[in-house]
Amino acid sequence: MDSRARTLGGWAITAVLAAVVLVGLVIGDSAGEDRVNALGARIKCPVCQGEAIGDSPSETARAMMDIVAEKVSAGETDAQIVDYFTARYGTGILLDPPFSGSTLLVWLLPVAAVVGGMWMILSRKRQPTRTGPAHD
């Protein structure tokens, strides 16, 4: 086989594999999302030390998980269920800080850090005047 055919073959394999991965991701998960556990990870157990209700073995946490499960099977949306708990325990019950109000900043600071860091790196780059040999 000449080298050109080999290159082409290599590209074809790469393309086919990439296509399989992409199609698979587009089709998505066969199983439905586990909404109860996903919600259980977002709500803090009010009587524990910083644990989520999904992780804590305490009575309170398990009772709250039961409420979550009930509400999910009753067809309530995630937002409705979260609202139910924040209405009772305040927004401090959420382990997933909302993108608003007093927790907006906790999301914005990392973004600012990335932008600042990028700016620093780009400002370190030499102007495109070659001074040294290009390879080492």
Place this chain on the structure above:
Amino acid sequence: MTATVGYLAILGAAFASAALIVQGFRGMRNPERARAEKLQWPVYGIVGGAILAMIALEVGILTDDFSIAYIANNSATTTPFIFKVASAWAALEGSIVLWGLVLAGFVFTVYRGFAKRTEPDHLGAGALAVMGIVTLYFFVLMATVSNPFTVCVQPASIGCIEATHWPWADSLAALEGRGPNPLLQNHILMAVHPPMLYVGYVGMTVPFAFAMAALLLGASGTEWLLRTRTWTLIAWGFLTAGIVLGGLWSYEVLGWGGYWAWDPVENASFMPWLIATAFLHSAVVQARRGMLQAWNFVLVIATFAMTILGTFLTRSGVITSVHSFTQSPIGPALLWFLMVVLVASFGLFAARAHVVASSPRLDSLASREGVFLLNNLLLTVFAFVVLTGTLYPMFVDAFSGSQVGVGRPFFDRLAVPLSFGLLLAMGIGPITPYRSAKPEVVWQRVKNPLRVGLGAAALAVALGYRTPWLVVFILASFFVISVIVRNLFVTSRTVAEKREMSLPSAVLRTMRNDAGYWGGQMSHLGVAILALGIAISANLTVEADITLTPGSTESVAGFDLTYVTPVSRQEPTRFVTGALVEVTRNGRVVSELEPRLNQYPTSTQSVATPEVDASWSGDLYLSLKSIDPQQVTLGVFWFPFIWLVWVGGFLAAAAVLWSRLVKKPSDDRQTEARASRDG
């Protein structure tokens, strides 16, 4: 008596630290006058005092000397030997004694390097003086707000209620000690995890001290970096191993079915790790290309500050977690120390900015240096995210009094893309040439690994695993692993042809020839395996709570679990209640597991001991949630390929040994090493 000896040892070490500061700074100014002999006795004083204090504490614990309040409150006559030994560092005051001992050990190794030199060593003397400052601080802590040798003046029937600092006071011993926290005497890892972490934390003092000495001397070159490389790497290895051990402890003991929860104290150990990792990489850039001089000072100061911050978070009681000790005046003392460290070191850095601000600039972003910068950006942003998320609730509470929660979902959401970026940089960086990389050279080196990664991802998709992040991490991990393997294979093949040797011996020769580079690659391999393990366990873990009556069976993740019988027995130190569960798969008995709850006499709270059936395909993990005569409630977890997490983590840590201990083949030249690095 024991308390007196211990307390005097602490005072002696504090005095010797002060002497080391004076003699060290003298030696830094005028090395001719302050030779090794002058620094010898302060160093020996610190080491001797630290060892003696630890021995006194251990002797007190092993002889059940409950006239010492710390021992009365953290040990008991019934505590098993190994946990007695470990209880010397299982609570606040004792943990500072261990800290002091480890610090003294590092002072000693630095001194040995200093004493061996024949030429005047300004830098080494200055570094010893800076280490003396840190040592002095910790021994003064032990002598004041964190005194492990306070003697009991008002004992209770169990434990001690009130104690005094005055070691000669008329002490009244408690009849029995309280014993260690049940969580801590439940597993042997408790004896190992904290010392590991401490070596990691404390070891970072060495590069910090050398950096400060370099700034004081106005010597901005690479000497401080090169001389501290071994310590930095060893400390990093121990920190890594300590964090992984902590995860393993959490998995084996806590019974909630995980190894990492973004608990504030886990974060406190992870932040210095992230910054130290950034530092290891940017140090390579400075050593090779003279760049990032100022940045390395910033990173080494930040690493050291993070270790103090971590200690503060753990010891001050400002946060609640399984790790936090009780409220104590040590909190403000640590916070002040942190402030002083930050102000003094960044102040010194600013004052010397003119000597460090002259490093060469970047030729091209498409180069090894460019990827190193990306790695540093991602790691520092990662550390910043963890820092923000950990401290944010505290700040909001302090300023507005309102409670906000920042927990696992926040960290996961940001950590996952950052880790992915790091994996990619890890794949591409080590095979990208310095200065300016030609795209076709890089492509030649990554195209086949990319196909391997795509192949693995395609296989996962075909098998039905289609969670986007899982697929993407499988792709990235296999990509990184194959880049490393390909690089090793191609380099070794050249060596084998040139030297007419077999491929396996050529592989070994290549890896010994440039042990620093290949040690790093082994560490990368570990991290890629770890990332794969985390991605799999985070996405494919099956979790269920089941309630069983004796004789009944339920199925979880393809296993049939039959509750055979409740068990209970009295062990020397605890009362154990458990459930015997038979596990079958397709009708064949796989194992019999006995998840337990342990009741310690000194505590009202019972501690779970989950039981795990480990195999290559994964761990079946049973945790007892509640049990009564009628029924048992079990937390059942199936963790596929969870061993990848432990193997990857420990490989990443142990690879440090390769890079520091392995010697070059004696008859060799550097040519092949160069070839493997730069191609």
